[in-house]
């Protein structure tokens with residue numbers, strides 16, 4: 001969690017599983033959920049946001065399953081592999097998860113509706 005604004009109570013989430021053999025085993029989703037619990041419960045944040053390259057379907061899937069919603073597109077914001085690429089802006093608010101974020105999720109995808117406990 002970086003760029004925490006303690007007045008507006010938001011923070012930026014970033015995640016990177018460097019070893020490819022450890023990817024796509026559910027660790028990313030679990031890590032994001034743990035980070036959300038930490039952000040909302042321990043840090044008292046109200047909102048968490050992130051950006052992700054438009055052509056990163058695995059990351060987009062993980063974030064959506066954790067309750068993030070697409071909020072916008074930063075056009076040609078990142079220069080990667082020789083071209084300007086769009087970044088997708090995503091966010092989640094404590095309200096989305098039920099009040100202070102400590103309750104059972106209400107908007108998280110039905111197939112992953114594991115509470116943040």
Ligand SMILES: CC(C)(COP(=O)(O)OP(=O)(O)OC[C@H]1O[C@@H](n2cnc3c(N)ncnc32)[C@H](O)[C@@H]1OP(=O)(O)O)[C@@H](O)C(=O)NCCC(=O)NCCS
Nearest residue numbers: 015016017023024025026027028029051052057058059061
């Ligand atoms: C992105 C990242 C954090 C995801 O974590 P992970 O442990 O690999 O992902 P998980 O196993 O938790 O979940 C992957 C999900 O994406 C899905 N998925 C995988 N490849 C996919 C693809 N090409 N298209 C659509 N969905 C895909 C999987 O089926 C799974 O969804 P499911 O649980 O509904 O089956 C991790 O892969 C990573 O660090 N990648 C490199 C760095 C990176 O991209 N970071 C994000 C920058 S914003």
